[in-house]
Amino acid sequence: MKKFFIILVQLCAMSVFGQVWQAPPEYAQLDNPLPYNEATLRQGEKIFKRLCASCHGESGRGDVPSMQSLRPKPSDLTSVQVQNQTDGALFWKISEGKGLMASYKHMLSEEERWALVHYIRFLAKNNKRSEEIKSGAETEAFTGQVEQKQNNRGGATRSDKKTFAEAFPFTVLINAKTTHIIHPETFGLVIQHRFGYTFFDRSALTQFLGLDLAANMRFAFEIPFNERLMFEIGRTRYGKYYDLGVKYLLLRQTTDNSMPFSLALYENIAVTSDQAPAHSEDAVFDNGTPFTYKFYHRLSYDNQIIVSRKFNERLSGQVTFQLIWRNLMPYSEKPRFRNVVVAIPLAFRYRLGYMQAISFEIMPNNQPKNMPVALAYEVASSGNHVFQITYTNSDRFTGQNLFTVSTYNPHKGFILGFNLIRYF
Ligand code: HEC
Secondary structure, eight states, X not given: OHHHHHHHHHHHHHHHHSOOOOOOHHHHTOOOOSOOSHHHHHHXXXXXXXXXXXXXXXXXXXXXXXXXXXXXXOOOTTXXXXXXXXXXXXXXXXXXXXXXXXXXXXXXXXXHHHHHHHHHHHHHHTTTTGGGOSHHHHHHHHHHHHHHHHHHTTTOOOOOSOOBOOSOSSSBSSSSBOSOOOOTTOOEEEEEEEEEEEOSSTHHHHTGGGTTSOOEEEEEEEEEOSSSEEEEEEEETTTTEEEEEEEEEEEXXXXXXXXXXXXXXXXXXXXXXXXXXXXXXXXXXXXXXXXXXXXXXXXXXXXXXXXXXXXXXXXXXXXXXXXXXXXXXXXXXXSOOOSEEEEOOEEEEEXXXXXXXXXXXXXXXXXXXXXXXXXEEEEEEETTEEEEEEEESOSOOSHHHHTSSOOOOTTSOEEEEEEEEEEO
């Protein structure tokens, strides 16, 4: 209710005074946890030139000719109006975005966003010289600024508050769940889609690399509870599964490495809405009792302990300890799949730039002829939106499905697909 009134007041203010964009006080009070030093400024500069300069200009003055007709046009970040805002307020604006200005909280780590705030301060101080910041001049400019700022603050730096390193910027990599929890003020939609097998013969043309064939898909809504806890509800086409997941982030990796990894617990329960499996009159369970189909036979469970680490700005990896239980598993002579699966999936992501990455997953487990492998090329079109082209040897998604069908058939090719992740 309080939030409603605040929004109402803001709307009225906007209509009277034009655009008002103010950071909430709890964010505006935040201190920049990074030291204002050369390394931070270099990090900020690199990101700024890649992601921000196209609109705000290399000097931050918002003087890019093609942007001048926009309303509102990209702010002059060196202006008094911007520089009078606190570090926390600028951090919040970069994180949340508004209109044309994307939200960067999913694309950039907390550390990277704080580094940008320092760089924006640097740009203002160096307003006149900023065009000269090139190779040699750069170090000199940075060093000069650092000394000046440290003198102002009696030599103190603000490295006392912990910042967190995030191995993966979203909740699923290709099929593997990550340690990421969606931001408490957003809402997520994940669509995973796999086409048919791609054979490299004449059918590549007639079936358009398998895109014409039957496809499997899962879509899920993700609902955050707080910074550490989230829920998801998903639906998968093959097997007609509804699934309900919960993830809790127990440990968070810090940038100073006092906590070297993140650890999350994930639990998923799925129920199939499919018809009872076809069976003969005299079908029996393993122990010889006659087969009858009960509700609990529809249920399956996936338990995970996920440990991830961001190794550096480009490379992140994770290992999962996964235990899956299916209440009913159809008997098959060969290969013989079991009710219980133990798997140790490994996942890696290598960032190519701020908007592209390559991901890889391999999932060793105790099932016969089963080793899900997946590769993805990721294009994050904006901070709220991720698109991946996937190439996998299985068309299944959740643990309950991935490990209970064969992935090992030399006559089958790989499968093209895509993942689409969107935060609202
Ligand atoms: C597509 C163009 C675009 C890009 C790219 C962009 N911005 Fe912006 N930015 C804007 C616009 C437009 C505004 C003004 C928004 C408003 O006031 O409604 C803005 C506002 C801001 C503000 C708030 C200034 C104020 O007036 O309070 C900050 C801070 C900022 N941008 C930083 C960044 C940073 C850092 C990046 C790169 C990570 C970035 N922007 C990338 C267009 C862009």
